[in-house]
Amino acid sequence: MSAPVLSIGIHGATGRMGTRLIQLIQNDPALKLGAAIDRVGHKQIGQDAGVVAGVGELGVPLSTTLDRDVDVIIDFSLPDGTLALLDTCVARKIPLVIGTTGFEPEQKKRIEAVGDKIPVLLSPNLSRAVNLLMKLVGEAARALGDSADIEIVERHHHFKKDAPSGTALRLADIVAKAIESEKLVHGRHGLVGERPRGEIGLHALRTGDNPGEHTVVFGLMGECLELSHRALNRDGFARGALDAAKFLAGKPARVYTMSDLLG
Structure with missing residues (x-):
């Protein structure tokens, strides 16, 4: 029996990393794009995220909130956007991979506190x-x-x-x-x-x-x-993020790092 396909939500879906993640998900039979989220006011909200990323229609509209079921969320946004996402992930028990950087010490503490409730992989670099x-x-x-x-x-x-x-x-x-x-x-x-x-x-x-x-x-x-x-392009970071999502799915609640993934 084949393993179930993992549904991935992308937060920061129209950014450089978000776009590349959507493109690479299409080449991995173990993954599918489940949700694509970006900021309020973005001019492409409502459009198909696959079309926006240049890979054709995927039936996943670009949204400002998580309105679909996903197994894991990958976040490449801005610190304030990451913090706004935490409550949603906790309420719905969704594992969260964070590739966003630039957090202040107090913001990092808020993220680490969430590790008591859901699995979180936090890394300044996912390569x-x-x-x-x-x-x-x-x-x-x-x-x-x-x-x-x-x-x-x-x-x-x-x-x-x-x-x-x-x-x-x-x-x-x-x-x-x-x-x-x-x-x-x-x-x-x-x-x-x-x-x-x-x-x-x-x-x-x-x-x-x-x-x-x-x-x-x-x-x-x-x-x-x-x-x-x-880095010759962003693929090393993006592939690392997808590996992290696969690793995090089904893990118990705590804060993980790439060292845990790499053993």
């Missing part, structure tokens, strides 16, 4: 390769300690709202824990003096339509180690 990068960066930071000068450089498209990226902040957090330092510096300007031991530099570039690059530099005397990930 499998990026999450492997995070693991490797942690290993390198623990091995080299604060003997290395550690700098994190991220580059994204000029439409991105938050800076530094959620992935860069997560990399910084991994490094900070590994070397036991809280000396985080966002860029530098002026006569800042000699670089102090244990400082972690963060630099955000915004250029063109770049889907995302992250490099962590470990500078030592006489040598340098760089660990990098470069």
